[in-house]
Amino acid sequence: MLRKSLASYGVYYVWLGGLLGGLGVVPSYPERVExxxxxxxxxVIMSLxxxxxxxxxxxxxxxxxxxxxxxxxxxxxxxxxxxVHIVDLGHVERHREIGVRPSWLRSPVIV
Numbered sequence: 001m002l003r004k005s006l007a008s009y010g011v012y013y014v015w016l017g018g019l020l021g022g023l024g025v026v027p028s029y030p031e032r033v034e035x036x037x038x039x040x041x042x043x044v045i046m047s048l049x050x051x052x053x054x055x056x057x058x059x060x061x062x063x064x065x066x067x068x069x070x071x072x073x074x075x076x077x078x079x080x081x082x083x084v085h086i087v088d089l090g091h092v093e094r095h096r097e098i099g100v101r102p103s104w105l106r107s108p109v110i111v
Contacts, residue, residue, distance in 0.1 A: 016044060020038075020068070033071050033075060033100060033102045034102060034104070042076070045057065045072070045076065046081070049076070049081055056086075057069050063087065064087075065098070073095050074095070074097065074100045076095075077097070078102070078105045079105055
């Protein structure tokens, strides 16, 4: 349903919930951002965002600070991406740091 609806607006939908979903995540998201699995999987988003595409990360939680999107956004922000949160119709917020910068972003090589 969502895929068809977005397609009617020329938006291509890629589901990555199995890769980066937040519900029932073990280890917890603050711990997960340090894993190789997270690093590789968030790299999918970085690759898409580095192309000519605009990337939107969605979840059923309404506000980004109450959701795993906060950690994904923090990673993207510290990797140099412009992150804007859509809060409501006509209301967006530029990302502000939440203090969960993955240690691997401080290293000289990012995979």
